[in-house]
Amino acid sequence: MTIDKQALRETAEKALPAMQRLLMMPNDELFDEAALNVDGDVDAANAFNLLAGPETMLALLDENLQLQREKDAIEAVALALRDDMRQAREQLEAAEKRNAEQREYYEGVIADGGKRIAELEKGHQEAAKQINSWRRLAKQNIAERGKDISELEAARQHIAEQSAIVAAAEKLVRCKGRYHSELNYRALAKLFGVVTPDLPPLEHENVHYADAAEVEITALRQRIQELEARAVNLPKRSVDEVMHLSGFSRDYAEGWCAGNDNAIHEIRTAGIKVKGE
Structure with a gap:
């Protein structure tokens, strides 16, 4: 079902004050219809009721449910991405630590090798x-x-x-x-x-x-x-x-x-x- 949400909004905006005025009408039949504009309010209320019927409400609820599901899916994806990012950050930190340790080790090996070469040259x-x-x-x-x-x-x-x-x-x-x-x-x-x-x-x-x-x-x-x-x-x-x-x-x-x-x-x-x- 395709819902014209803009038309529904405009109708609701007109029906809301009309229904408020209708609710304020006295219980007896002694009132001035011309002064209250009863016909216009009734038409506005009827127009809203026509657009906002059961089918429209169900469609809106279904759409809202679908949006909620999509929102939940997006949040789940976001949570998964956040976990992945945290895991990737931890792996990156571990890799940087290993690289630092390896760099320190190889620098030590190079230094020891240079010292050993100097000793061998001196011995030679x-x-x-x-x-x-x-x-x-x-x-x-x-x-x-x-x-x-x-x-x-x-x-x-x-x-x-x-x-x-x-x-x-x-x-x-x-x-x-x-x-x-x-x-x-x-x-x-x-x-x-x-x-x-x-x-x-x-x-x-x-x-x-x-x-x-x-x-x-x-x-x-x-x-x-x-x-x-x-x-x-x-x-x-x-x-x-x-x-x-x-x-x-x-x-x-x-x-x-x-x-x-x-x-x-x-x-x-x-x-x-x-x-x-």
């Missing part, structure tokens, strides 16, 4: 310095060992020469007694056909040449013993230790250890001891 530099120090020490020891070997060979050669002098001098002494002059020594050597190296200079003329040679030989032998007793300080490192100290790869560490072992082998071959053995 220190290991590199240590390895360079070992290399310099090994080169120094090898150079010193080479010098010692040269001194040792020279000492042995000198001992051999001095031994020849002692033998010749002893031969001359056995034949002609003790002589204190190099001139006499050379003359006797020529007389007996003895070929000897030059005698070392004497500090005192009264010291026998054989005694002087023997003293020098004794000093040289002592020097040889000192040289042979010296030991090279060449540290022995494992592959894992070199990797840990240097921070380099296993191939590098293995090459370093192999070179170190070769150096130790060459030093031992030369008859030089290595400390720790």
Whole structure:
């Protein structure tokens, strides 16, 4: 049913004062109809009653019920939306909290990682310095060992020469007694056909040449013993230790250890001891 609500409103507005006047009419029949305008009021009331009949009232009630249902549905939707919004807000707050915690965690991880990188770089530099120090020490020891070997060979050669002098001098002494002059020594050597190296200079003329040679030989032998007793300080490192100290790869560490072992082998071959053995 279609209701003209505007027409109904206008009719009701006209009927309301008309019905109020009709209700004020006296109970007897003594009144002035012209003065009260009874016909007009009755027509207005009848017009309203015609429009506002049972069908109109039911239609209005149905419409009002439908509006109420729609209102209830809208309120339910609004309540659901409010709950959804509250839940979404709670989820957003929880997500922001998690993001803050994760950001703090990762910032800490990054800071720790940067610190660890700095420590590793520092350790790498220190290991590199240590390895360079070992290399310099090994080169120094090898150079010193080479010098010692040269001194040792020279000492042995000198001992051999001095031994020849002692033998010749002893031969001359056995034949002609003790002589204190190099001139006499050379003359006797020529007389007996003895070929000897030059005698070392004497500090005192009264010291026998054989005694002087023997003293020098004794000093040289002592020097040889000192040289042979010296030991090279060449540290022995494992592959894992070199990797840990240097921070380099296993191939590098293995090459370093192999070179170190070769150096130790060459030093031992030369008859030089290595400390720790």
